[in-house]
Amino acid sequence: MTIKKLLPLLAFFVSFSFFAQGESMKDKKEQIKALKAAFFTTELNLTTNEAERFWPIYNTFDDKQFELRHQKMKTYVRRMNDGSLDQITEKEANTFLAQIEDTEEELFLLRKTFMQNVKKILPAVKIVKLKKAEEDFNRKLLQQYRNKGSRK
Template sequence: MNIRKLLSILLVLVSVSFYAQNESMKEKKEKIKVLKVAFFTTELDLTNAEAEKFWPLYNTYDDNQFELRHQKMRAFMKRMNDGSLDKLSEKEASNFLSQIEDTEEELFALRKKFTQNVKAVLPATKIIKLRKAEEDFNRKLLQQYRNKSIQK
């Protein structure tokens, strides 16, 4: 395992502090972004030219995805957990389901557009590595969150 890979994994594992309760969502998001950049840089082995073109595309995509997930999906989850689901009429439930599906389609379209844009910057092999790196990063982040919750 090379030193860059070891360093990025260490950064992810050591940075438990971003789940502190007194931090704002923006601060947490920024810390996660820094960890993600380090992790992806190592995993994708981007050249300087690739990185220069890739990061603006990825950051725009990531910000748009975050907004969709945290604005719309959070509202959906709140509604699902507030006890009102049992009181929905079939028509209201159908409309709610349509809203969820529309948001999922927006997320898919956003991902598809990003993939099309990044094809001009990265070879297909690195795009596939990016998908894997995203999954690996999210899995490590979730594991770190779970470990922090268990320690409390």
């Protein structure tokens, strides 16, 4: 598996663990959303017009992506960690893999649709910067989480 495929999963697991601590998941999600909005707006240098059109599309995409990951990946993680993998049959493993592949495909199609929509709003240069900003933000979030964990 390449790093490009692992990064979204890692971000999901980190955010899932991050949300599980302290404040409610909804509060943490809103905090992260606000930080992400500020970070992206700065990194992309969005005009007022671009921001007004971009954020509703991005927020819808981000919410759908979160739901997909939260609902389906949570089931997969539970299954992988419950000890039943040692007794899984080949047929069950193939079914499990098919479910994982379906979720990955849903995420890909969601991202593809998002990109098609955002191309109508932002120039290609800003879309490339968006991809980098997403990776940078996730990396910073992960680093913050690690730093917070090491202080305990």
